[in-house]
Amino acid sequence: MTDAPAVLGIETSCDETAVAVVRGYRVLSNVLASQVDAHARFGGVVPEVAARAHVEAIRALTHRALAEAGMHQMDLDAIAATRGPGLAGALMVGFSYGKALAWALDTPFLGIDHMEGHLFAPRLDDPEYGPPAIVLLASGGHSQIVHLKDWGEYETLGSTIDDAAGEAFDKLARFLGLGYPGGPAIDRESEGGDPDAVRFPRALPDRPFDFSFSGLKTSVVTYVRKHHAAGTLPPIPDLAASIQEAIADVLVAKTFNAVEETGVRALAGGGGVLANRRLRARLAEEADRRGVALHLPSVAMCTDNGAMVAAAGVYRLGLGERTAPSADIDSSLRLG
Amino acid sequence: MTVAVACAAEADTRAVGRRLASLLRAGDVVLLSGELGAGKTVFASGVAEGLGVETPVVSPSFVLVRRYEGLMTLVHADLYRVGSSGEIEDLDLASDAADGVLVVEWGDVSEQSFGEDHLMVRITQDDEGVRTVALEPHGSWRSRPLGEVAP
Numbered sequence: 001m002t003d004a005p006a007v008l009g010i011e012t013s014c015d016e017t018a019v020a021v022v023r024g025y026r027v028l029s030n031v032l033a034s035q036v037d038a039h040a041r042f043g044g045v046v047p048e049v050a051a052r053a054h055v056e057a058i059r060a061l062t063h064r065a066l067a068e069a070g071m072h073q074m075d076l077d078a079i080a081a082t083r084g085p086g087l088a089g090a091l092m093v094g095f096s097y098g099k100a101l102a103w104a105l106d107t108p109f110l111g112i113d114h115m116e117g118h119l120f121a122p123r124l125d126d127p128e129y130g131p132p133a134i135v136l137l138a139s140g141g142h143s144q145i146v147h148l149k150d151w152g153e154y155e156t157l158g159s160t161i162d163d164a165a166g167e168a169f170d171k172l173a174r175f176l177g178l179g180y181p182g183g184p185a186i187d188r189e190s191e192g193g194d195p196d197a198v199r200f201p202r203a204l205p206d207r208p209f210d211f212s213f214s215g216l217k218t219s220v221v222t223y224v225r226k227h228h229a230a231g232t233l234p235p236i237p238d239l240a241a242s243i244q245e246a247i248a249d250v251l252v253a254k255t256f257n258a259v260e261e262t263g264v265r266a267l268a269g270g271g272g273v274l275a276n277r278r279l280r281a282r283l284a285e286e287a288d289r290r291g292v293a294l295h296l297p298s299v300a301m302c303t304d305n306g307a308m309v310a311a312a313g314v315y316r317l318g319l320g321e322r323t324a325p326s327a328d329i330d331s332s333l334r335l336g
Numbered sequence: 337m338t339v340a341v342a343c344a345a346e347a348d349t350r351a352v353g354r355r356l357a358s359l360l361r362a363g364d365v366v367l368l369s370g371e372l373g374a375g376k377t378v379f380a381s382g383v384a385e386g387l388g389v390e391t392p393v394v395s396p397s398f399v400l401v402r403r404y405e406g407l408m409t410l411v412h413a414d415l416y417r418v419g420s421s422g423e424i425e426d427l428d429l430a431s432d433a434a435d436g437v438l439v440v441e442w443g444d445v446s447e448q449s450f451g452e453d454h455l456m457v458r459i460t461q462d463d464e465g466v467r468t469v470a471l472e473p474h475g476s477w478r479s480r481p482l483g484e485v486a487p
Contacts, residue, residue, distance in 0.1 A: 014398070014399065051426070085399075140398035159394075161392055162394055163394070164394070167395055167398055170398075214377065214378075217372060222465065331403070332402075332403060
């Protein structure tokens with residue numbers, strides 16, 4: 001495998017600054033600014049949104065990723081960086097840094113679609129994973145079901161029509177005073193809770209692969225206000241488990257609609273919401289029942305990271321692609 | 337003077353946003369205020385419809401800013417996750433939306449960051465879930481025919 005290309009991957013599409021080195025589809029290093037500077041970044045509920053935060057982190061993180069991979073930058077075969085979608089100012093930092101480094105090293109540069117990165121992430125944990133597959137991508141900013149027909153050939157079958165799944169987790173966790181980030185907080189609090197304690201609505205829009213989570217949010221807020229005032233609020237673990245179940249039910253139902261409709265027998269996932277233990281268990285249960293191969297990546301590969309960007313870079317490099325030095329970011333890039 | 341519209345259903349909130357769009361000019365700033373689930377994104381999606389935006393408007397809470405192209409550019413931002421006025425300045429929303437309309441959810445957390453010239457839209461709801469959308473003009477908005485947004 002040492003002949004496989006070594007690619008540095010840079011991800012700065014939103015809050016996280018992340019850099020990794022991948023050789024072939026093997027992760028040699030994978031570092032995140034939030035791990036390095038946990039206090040500054042998770043000291044409060046406020047994420048660093050400024051491009052400045054990425055600027056401050058990126059050079060040191062790149063050096064760290066190379067050191068952990070035991071490599072010198074001269075040994076890199078290519079540099080890949082997220083081109084979009086995301087926050088323009090944030091994207092600009094990683095993309096420009098990647099381009100400049102590639103130019104200085106006289107090595108190929110590849111601008112990568114962040115969502116394509118998520119599609120490649122399961123490959124880093126599991127060589128069995130590949131097209132055709134249905135991939136559920138759910139995070140704070142995105143919720144969509146993608147038909148991975150072939151590498152490079154993606155069809156978005158459905159997406160959220162209002163709020164993303166991770167956003168529902170986060171806003172409801174904050175509303176219930178469970179802390180931030182909300183997904184892990186609900187996951188934790190729901191332990192021992194009864195998922196059937198409260199039957200919150202499952203919005204299933206007419207389109208078979210689309211999601212809607214805004215109604216759930218309003219319904220929980222109304223329910224909690226009413227029962228809090230009346231002194232009849234169920235225990236927090238029951239509430240958290242009921243909310244989690246409502247979200248998981250919708251994600252699972254829509255995902256398997258796509259599996260059945262396309263006849264594809266492999267399922268994967270990506271995005272922070274796929275770190276939710278209940279959702280993972282439900283997907284596993286359903287996949288097992290239907291004889292569908294499940295390729296859920298590790299939690300570290302679900303959330304935003306540089307390795308997934310590098311992995312997509314390995315693929316694009318293999319096709320002989322190069323992103324021109326004059327290329328720009330695209331903050332509203334859309335997958336297939 | 338403030339114009340208040342009662343909205344019994346989601347479609348009513350959306351319709352107020354849609355009608356507001358006809359009053360909008362390039363460079364306008366509309367700030368939205370209201371609790372979780374009040375209907376801020378629904379209102380913004382009405383504005384988008386009124387501006388002829390064809391793609392569906394989804395919540396910008398996590399990505400902070402989403403841009404849509406219609407008759408004018410719509411920059412739909414959300415301060416839900418943004419903590420300090422310093423961070424708001426870093427986002428530099430006003431110049432991002434200079435050639436279009438800026439609609440900011442949770443805009444009330446930092447009204448002073450957006451200058452005197454803006455429309456504040458406050459969405460409240462009663463126990464039965466009926467929303468009141470109150471449009472509160474500031475600066476040049478005081479001379480605009482806000483009454484036109486009422487059904």
